[in-house]
Amino acid sequence: MAAQTLTIGKALNLGLRKAMEDDAKVVLMGEDIGRLGGVFRITDGLQKDFGEDRVVDTPLAEAGILGTAVGLAMRGYRPVCEIQFDGFVFPAYNQIVTQVAKIHARSRGKLAMPIVIRIPFGGGIGAVEHHSESPEAYFAHTPGLKVVAVSNPVDAYFGIQQAIAHPDPIVFLEPKRRYWEKAEVDPDTTPEPLFASRVVRGGDDVTVLAYGPMVKTALQAAEAAAEEGRSLEVVDLRTLSPLDLDPVFDSVRRTGRCVVVHEAAVTLGLGAEIAARVTETCFHSLEAPVLRVGGYDTPYPPSKLEEEYLPDLDRVLDAVDRSMGF
Amino acid sequence: MSVSSATTEVVDPVPGAEAPHLPQQPDLVQLLTPEGERVEHPEYSLDLAPDELCGLYRDLVLVRRWDVEATALQRQGELGIWASLLGQEAAQIGAGRALQPGDMAFPTYREHGVAWTRGVDPLDVISLFRGVDNGGWDPVATGFNLYTVVIGAQTLHATGYAMGLQRDSAETATIAFLGDGATSQGEVNEAMIWAASFSAPVVFFCQNNQYAISVPLERQSRVPLYQRAAGFGFPGVRVDGNDVLAVLAVTRAALQAAREGQGPTFIEAFTYRMGAHTTSDDPTRYRLASELEEWKLRDPIARLKAHLSRSGAADAAFFDSVEAEADELAVRIRRGTVEMPDPPGTAMFDHVYAEQTPHLAAQQAEFEAYQASFEGGEH
Numbered sequence A: 001m002a003a004q005t006l007t008i009g010k011a012l013n014l015g016l017r018k019a020m021e022d023d024a025k026v027v028l029m030g031e032d033i034g035r036l037g038g039v040f041r042i043t044d045g046l047q048k049d050f051g052e053d054r055v056v057d058t059p060l061a062e063a064g065i066l067g068t069a070v071g072l073a074m075r076g077y078r079p080v081c082e083i084q085f086d087g088f089v090f091p092a093y094n095q096i097v098t099q100v101a102k103i104h105a106r107s108r109g110k111l112a113m114p115i116v117i118r119i120p121f122g123g124g125i126g127a128v129e130h131h132s133e134s135p136e137a138y139f140a141h142t143p144g145l146k147v148v149a150v151s152n153p154v155d156a157y158f159g160i161q162q163a164i165a166h167p168d169p170i171v172f173l174e175p176k177r178r179y180w181e182k183a184e185v186d187p188d189t190t191p192e193p194l195f196a197s198r199v200v201r202g203g204d205d206v207t208v209l210a211y212g213p214m215v216k217t218a219l220q221a222a223e224a225a226a227e228e229g230r231s232l233e234v235v236d237l238r239t240l241s242p243l244d245l246d247p248v249f250d251s252v253r254r255t256g257r258c259v260v261v262h263e264a265a266v267t268l269g270l271g272a273e274i275a276a277r278v279t280e281t282c283f284h285s286l287e288a289p290v291l292r293v294g295g296y297d298t299p300y301p302p303s304k305l306e307e308e309y310l311p312d313l314d315r316v317l318d319a320v321d322r323s324m325g326f
Numbered sequence B: 001m002s003v004s005s006a007t008t009e010v011v012d013p014v015p016g017a018e019a020p021h022l023p024q025q026p027d028l029v030q031l032l033t034p035e036g037e038r039v040e041h042p043e044y045s046l047d048l049a050p051d052e053l054c055g056l057y058r059d060l061v062l063v064r065r066w067d068v069e070a071t072a073l074q075r076q077g078e079l080g081i082w083a084s085l086l087g088q089e090a091a092q093i094g095a096g097r098a099l100q101p102g103d104m105a106f107p108t109y110r111e112h113g114v115a116w117t118r119g120v121d122p123l124d125v126i127s128l129f130r131g132v133d134n135g136g137w138d139p140v141a142t143g144f145n146l147y148t149v150v151i152g153a154q155t156l157h158a159t160g161y162a163m164g165l166q167r168d169s170a171e172t173a174t175i176a177f178l179g180d181g182a183t184s185q186g187e188v189n190e191a192m193i194w195a196a197s198f199s200a201p202v203v204f205f206c207q208n209n210q211y212a213i214s215v216p217l218e219r220q221s222r223v224p225l226y227q228r229a230a231g232f233g234f235p236g237v238r239v240d241g242n243d244v245l246a247v248l249a250v251t252r253a254a255l256q257a258a259r260e261g262q263g264p265t266f267i268e269a270f271t272y273r274m275g276a277h278t279t280s281d282d283p284t285r286y287r288l289a290s291e292l293e294e295w296k297l298r299d300p301i302a303r304l305k306a307h308l309s310r311s312g313a314a315d316a317a318f319f320d321s322v323e324a325e326a327d328e329l330a331v332r333i334r335r336g337t338v339e340m341p342d343p344p345g346t347a348m349f350d351h352v353y354a355e356q357t358p359h360l361a362a363q364q365a366e367f368e369a370y371q372a373s374f375e376g377g378e379h
């Protein structure tokens, strides 16, 4: 494949294809992922090329998808499970939390669980209930699971392959409202490690942390802030468990200010953990408390209200103002 | 992983087709043939007066018009999405009209026809798909629970509700709606175990519309769905879901059995989803147009119309009046949708708890102050 401009969705599709070509043990499982290619078409064309044994249209049963993935993994397969929407992962939650996450430790390393759980997550698509959620904290809170969130086509293309090749179970979060965002992907470049955060825009005044769909929002905020003479450093966290905070600490030691942005409700979200760690590690450098911008502590609202619920450029800038005002 | 082809070869879920390991494919319970001919069934009888038959026809036509109008509104950007009931009108009207006022229904997201029979205002359903709320009707007052989007969850709720009825010695029953795909969910299977175990007065009404989005029935089941019930220990029956009379008769009987303490029944209403799964779906990717053509011949409205005309129960003036009423309904739905106000931003903070917590109250106050800051030109 030559370098080309891809959407996040297409980059995932090509990344999955490459992973399946590279390893015959990779099996995709999910609802409607075969002939339909998934409701977001992420697996488009894969069943046609790899057959029904490797791209499995499953019965409508998420506990079944994850539970059988465990058995397939024990048998040496590398299941890649698609959960159709974030809100539908919960029938599988038992399997993920009590089994997938613990089997490696329970078996003292005898059994590997190289399972990837792909979840289109987050809001902003005008959907009905359960189609716009951000469940990442439930998984990041669970020892034994790793959690990553991609924000762009390059990370999507390489990240899905890295996740599939990785020995541990990974919840792989895809920013569904950004599936159509484009960037150039060169498959011949060396990818960044999967479990590393990355500074995506340099700046001096405030460190803004984001992941998944909010990276774009943070970058837009940085753009707008620049016009007002403020310089924001934006870090794409990329990995939520384990967190890779060294680049964040370096940044906060310079800026003295930190704002964490996510769509998930603020209370006990990723921002809470990050604020604690930044405070513990950078206490003497901080000019202001670490501030969090996130969803309100309410159920995700009907779509007519989601613009008000979701963090946007203005809410990020508002937090930046408050941080600067300390 | 190559064993599958050998085993799937002998499974043929097409009714009547060769499948030696399967029980004989059943006949559907039918009281009205696709041609509109009234036939008798040894176990299910129905004696409706002409005006009752006309009432059913009116229901069918009006919910279809509502559905068509909603699809059009979605296309025009007025709704976020719409889940069409096209083709399933008879299953829903038959089941809905079998209910008595005190009964409680637990729908999925597609039961607009049942909503209609419970007196729910179409606009209160539309508001969900417009993104204004999660359904505007009162589940207690209507005996029609709110839509449940998470597949199968409502079947347990219906069962628990039925257990409550038992404890209250209530002479009513519950009905849980589900799709063919939903039968694969663990929770649905648990619901049937619970219902059987406690002989709960609940009817599982499964609209087998042949697809779960793109996935055909054979991925969910090797046996006709109604036969699952036997394994749980209660009766199952397959009814022609496009025959409103048969659905009404079968559902009435099942509800009555439940009320009389005979426990649950599983009804498989054999039907077809004539439209896309939702307006977001593209069925041309997974099914043949010929299949659709075949099912058009079994249209639930056409057959009742034929019966009404032939039997003299209704005349042209009646059909015209229903058409006119449908036109009015469409106008009312369109106007009501377009004029539906957006909720205030603070609505999301309402009813999260019986009494708002201090933390949430503070957050709401922050939200309001933040919103107000735009009006003052602060930003």
Ligand SMILES: Cc1ncc(C[n+]2csc(CCOP(=O)(O)OP(=O)(O)O)c2C)c(N)n1
Binding pocket: A031, A060, A062, A084, A088, A091, B110, B149, B150, B151, B178, B179, B180, B181, B182, B183, B209, B211, B212, B213, B273, B277
């Ligand atoms: C737990 C869960 N998983 C997945 C979905 C996504 N989804 C919505 S409808 C649907 C298919 C349902 O098929 P069926 O039960 O046959 O009902 P139908 O839509 O055909 O009426 C799926 C997979 C969901 N809503 N809930």
Ligand SMILES: [Mg+2]
Binding pocket: B179, B180, B181, B207, B208, B209, B210, B211, B212, B213
């Ligand atoms: Mg179905």
